[in-house]
């Protein structure tokens with residue numbers, strides 16, 4: 001997008017500011033939902049091309065989240081947009097205060113390739129709900145979905161409201177140099193730093209939805225079968241290419257064998273004895289990521305890690321079986337880097353507090369999962385750890401709960417998405433303060449003795 005094109009979009013949004021009210025925002029969201037429903041078959045086909053994503057998984061993880069975000073937003077938008085009153089504090093008696101949510105202006109949404117449809121359009125829903133114009137930059141690594149998003153958005157929304165700009169790092173870099181009013185980035189922590197540095201130049205606000213390693217703790221009182229089922233589902237959905245996928249599992253040493261048996265049973269239940277033949281298991285996005293994962297696996301095995309399940313790999317088909325490793329060590333890439341694929345290290349532990357200490361010493365995870373029945377242990381771990389979110393006896397599903405903010409902390413992100421938090425990310429809540437009969441005039445210079453005494457009284461009352 002050229003600077004001139006951006007200026008036109010920004011100018012359009014500035015003139016739209018007062019005209020893009022509840023009815024227009026609602027109409028834009030309904031048009032987007034209608035286009036998504038009309039393009040359903042094309043969405044399925046694009047995701048199958050880019051990620052070998054099974055149709056049901058595409059429906060559940062790409063289409064449903066965006067339609068649900070739209071439905072939730074339509075149900076609550078009038079209330080979110082309301083100008084709210086703020087009660088006067090003692091010092092401000094005699095004034096009237098309100099909070100007016102305003103669109104930030106023209107915003108940029110940069111999306112990753114792993115859920116290339118929902119992570120491009122989900123944030124767009126919040127941007128439109130908050131009254132912004134937007135540029136959406138889908139991921140170049142999911143080209144079929146990227147091209148589809150261009151067609152779908154063009155069919156639904158005016159081009160001076162939303163522009164979809166395709167391209168890779170160069171395009172992204174050019175866009176980041178433009179003076180957007182907010183940047184909503186979903187991707188890796190490394191590129192998140194690039195985005196924040198670029199935003200510093202224009203002082204754009206940012207939401208960073210990043211990644212990292214999300215651990216699972218199987219507690220001493222876990223229901224092992226349930227833990228295995230949830231972990232297998234969370235890890236192997238989209239072949240492990242999920243920002244909140246369980247990265248690795250800590251399991252009490254005495255329960256390791258039983259947990260591994262349960263995990264193998266769940267993998268077989270979900271994907272059969274030959275997951276390659278399953279129509280429920282996705283593929284690795286491209287040969288580069290396949291090679292990265294294969295190298296990680298080979299390095300771990302050469303270093304003494306053992307295969308507890310899977311391990312089969314077919315480069316031509318970008319197929320990597322649901323794989324479980326034991327006996328990994330901290331020097332291996334699987335232990336140091338976000339795995340982002342269907343490889344699951346299971347780590348036996350003797351001391352739960354040492355595990356908590358290890359998690360707290362590392363980068364703050366996007367998600368932490370705990371399997372446990374003992375309420376005291378659940379409360380202890382909730383208090384002892386920091387993460388974007390904590391899932392107890394569940395994986396992934398907090399993403400779908402629109403009355404919860406979704407986001408990371410520290411290395412896993414900044415700010416939050418979904419529901420009202422998405423709306424707020426793209427809004428400026430402007431305080432409007434009106435004087436009615438305040439007594440501020442009594443405190444203005446010249447500072448006579450009476451005013452000095454009054455100031456002391458004010459300090460006693462409100463200070």
Ligand SMILES: NC(=O)c1ccc[n+]([C@@H]2O[C@H](COP(=O)([O-])OP(=O)(O)OC[C@H]3O[C@@H](n4cnc5c(N)ncnc54)[C@H](O)[C@@H]3O)[C@@H](O)[C@H]2O)c1
Pocket residue numbers: 110111112113114115119137138139140167168169172173176186187188189191192194208209210211212242243244338340366408412413
């Ligand atoms: N928190 C979340 O909601 C969430 C969701 C999905 C993925 N993720 C994370 O995203 C990562 C995987 O996605 P990815 O590989 O697409 O991420 P990425 O950071 O490589 O790319 C994301 C986007 O940034 C652009 N980009 C890449 N390099 C850039 C650069 N140097 N300058 C400017 N723009 C650049 C890409 O074109 C793409 O659109 C993982 O770390 C995963 O955990 C996070």
